[in-house]
Amino acid sequence: xxxxxxxxxxxxxxxxxxxxxxxxxxxxxxxxxxxxxxxxxxxxxxxxxxxxxxxxxxxxxxxxxxxxxxxxxxxxxxxxxxxxxxxxxxxxxxxxxxxxxxxxxxxxxxxxxxxxxxxxxxxxxxxxxxxxxxxxxxxxxxxx
Amino acid sequence: xxxxxxxxxxxxxxxxxxxxxxxxxxxxxxxxxxxxxxxxxxxxxxxxxxxxxxxxxxxxxxxxxxxxxxxxxxxxxxxxxxxxxxxxxxxxxxxxxxxxxxxxxxxxxxxxxxxxxxxxxxxxxxxxxxxxxxxxxxxxxxxxxxxxxxxxxxxxxxxxxxxxxxxxxxxxxxxxxxxxxxxxxxxxxxxxxxxxxxxxxxxxxxxxxxxxxxxxxxxxxxxxxxxxxxxxxxxxxxxxxxxxxxxxxxxxxxxxxxxxxxxxxxxxxxxxxxxxxxxxxxxxxxxxxxxxxxxxxxxxxxxxxxxxxxxxxxxxxxxxxxxxxxxxxxxxxxxxxxxxxxxxxxxxxxxxxxxxxxxxxxxxxxxxxxxxxxxxxxxxxxxxxxxxxxxxxxxxxxxxxxxxxxxxxxxxxxxxxxxxxxx
Numbered sequence: 001x002x003x004x005x006x007x008x009x010x011x012x013x014x015x016x017x018x019x020x021x022x023x024x025x026x027x028x029x030x031x032x033x034x035x036x037x038x039x040x041x042x043x044x045x046x047x048x049x050x051x052x053x054x055x056x057x058x059x060x061x062x063x064x065x066x067x068x069x070x071x072x073x074x075x076x077x078x079x080x081x082x083x084x085x086x087x088x089x090x091x092x093x094x095x096x097x098x099x100x101x102x103x104x105x106x107x108x109x110x111x112x113x114x115x116x117x118x119x120x121x122x123x124x125x126x127x128x129x130x131x132x133x134x135x136x137x138x139x140x141x142x143x144x
Numbered sequence: 145x146x147x148x149x150x151x152x153x154x155x156x157x158x159x160x161x162x163x164x165x166x167x168x169x170x171x172x173x174x175x176x177x178x179x180x181x182x183x184x185x186x187x188x189x190x191x192x193x194x195x196x197x198x199x200x201x202x203x204x205x206x207x208x209x210x211x212x213x214x215x216x217x218x219x220x221x222x223x224x225x226x227x228x229x230x231x232x233x234x235x236x237x238x239x240x241x242x243x244x245x246x247x248x249x250x251x252x253x254x255x256x257x258x259x260x261x262x263x264x265x266x267x268x269x270x271x272x273x274x275x276x277x278x279x280x281x282x283x284x285x286x287x288x289x290x291x292x293x294x295x296x297x298x299x300x301x302x303x304x305x306x307x308x309x310x311x312x313x314x315x316x317x318x319x320x321x322x323x324x325x326x327x328x329x330x331x332x333x334x335x336x337x338x339x340x341x342x343x344x345x346x347x348x349x350x351x352x353x354x355x356x357x358x359x360x361x362x363x364x365x366x367x368x369x370x371x372x373x374x375x376x377x378x379x380x381x382x383x384x385x386x387x388x389x390x391x392x393x394x395x396x397x398x399x400x401x402x403x404x405x406x407x408x409x410x411x412x413x414x415x416x417x418x419x420x421x422x423x424x425x426x427x428x429x430x431x432x433x434x435x436x437x438x439x440x441x442x443x444x445x446x447x448x449x450x451x452x453x454x455x456x457x458x459x460x461x462x463x464x465x466x467x468x469x470x471x472x473x474x475x476x477x478x479x480x481x482x483x484x485x486x487x488x489x490x491x492x493x494x495x496x497x498x499x500x501x502x503x504x505x506x507x508x509x510x511x512x513x514x515x516x517x518x519x520x521x522x523x524x525x526x527x528x529x530x531x532x533x534x535x536x537x538x539x540x541x542x543x544x545x546x547x548x549x550x551x552x553x554x555x556x557x558x559x560x561x562x563x564x565x566x567x
Binding site: 050051052055056058059060065076077081082094097098099101132134 | 169234560
């Protein structure tokens with residue numbers, strides 16, 4: 001035990017904008033890869049383009065209305081609210097107080113939310129009915 | 145050149161967050177209650193229309209559940225905090241300077257940008273609504289005080305559709321507008337000042353604006369003089385870019401039910417220390433004293449009243465939860481008295497100083513390096529996996545004294561198991 005304990009300022013992490021080394025300096029051989037190292041791939045980076053506007057939703061366990069689009073019960077939806085809900089895009093919408101995922105079809109003034117499973121009905125939005133689009137489904141994460 | 149400062153705030157923020165993920169709440173009277181499920185802290189417009197005031201205890205309005213379908217929810221701060229962070233990030237893109245004022249309000253300084261103010265305000269409003277689903281109001285003026293007033297006008301006068309900029313009115317129209325608003329609506333004029341101003345015959349914003357600043361400075365304070373200058377278009381208050389380091393950190397909560405045993409108080413106090421210490425470490429500070437206080441319910445006249453606090457100085461400043469916890473328990477033991485029904489307890493960490501500058505006790509065998517590593521590891525794990533992943537046994541596991549949150553909505557944006565579902 002030493003009587004005097006020097007206080008080293010460097011014990012406490014100082015936030016630096018750039019790392020001094022991109023990885024720990026190995027004790028063994030100098031790796032030829034060191035100067036060329038990239039960051040490992042991160043799925044979130046690829047799938048989430050607008051983090052402030054991106055939300056994750058889950059498909060209900062009994063919801064088969066969009067199987068034709070590759071969306072199955074229990075799947076994870078990456079919903080990007082910053083994308084424009086264009087005709088032909090799969091969107092999450094609010095109908096009668098419930099969130100639903102369907103493909104959006106706009107034909108002139110007529111708006112239809114189409115299911116992609118023959119067993120399910122399309123929802124056509126009548127005049128005066130309120131449709132709230134909550135976002136465009138950018139990606140679906142499905143465990144096969 | 146006059147400044148262009150906007151105040152943007154979320155409408156009925158907590159309720160709005162809930163509605164984004166639960167559209168069944170739209171167009172219904174909804175209130176969010178404070179953590180003890182005591183008082184109303186957010187109301188939908190439909191709830192406001194029923195006459196439900198801010199801050200009322202829920203039991204006073206629960207009859208509306210049956211008569212009007214009033215829905216109540218516990219506060220879901222994980223959700224509100226995340227939605228707020230998104231909103232603030234989106235808003236930050238609209239101006240070179242931003243001051244986040246509260247969980248749902250932010251000032252933006254876009255002085256010098258060549259934009260039509262109302263159009264800019266509409267762009268801001270539209271983007272926040274699209275990206276997050278939260279409706280906001282935007283008020284724009286040459287000073288923070290004027291921006292706040294503009295925001296109030298945007299909110300209360302529907303013809304402006306949520307965006308009001310003073311420069312959209314002519315000088316005479318501005319005067320007329322100011323003449324129609326009560327002086328109490330001005331930022332910084334609370335009930336007492338309002339009453340004092342009334343005795344001087346100042347009842348509208350216009351009358352305050354036209355008051356002699358020198359006279360008002362003598363009668364009231366330099367703050368009043370500054371307010372008048374701001375009402376006249378001179379920006380005196382800068383935007384605070386970075387939150388200043390706190391000089392003391394407090395953590396306290398009311399109990400969900402009354403607590404009588406020392407054991408339960410110890411758990412509560414330790415919980416508060418855990419949280420306060422984590423916050424303190426986040427700002428790179430250590431503290432040299434810990435204050436603990438306990439009190440009975442002052443609103444229950446029948447209960448025997450007791451309220452004590454004690455300050456426990458540390459021999460060496462510390463940021464180690466274990467040391468602070470030990471000091472707090474020591475203090476608690478000295479002020480606890482059996483036979484009282486405690487309603488609230490809390491801790492305050494004072495004497496904050498930069499942790500890097502702390503000098504150890506000459507004879508201490510305390511291993512600061514190990515302490516730093518341990519605290520650092522705990523903070524990191526909690527940062528990744530959630531606030532209470534690693535905690536301290538002394539803080540209790542079941543915590544029966546904790547605040548009631550039995551009607552909290554799922555943490556839609558911060559917990560994989562609690563995502564909103566779609567059909």
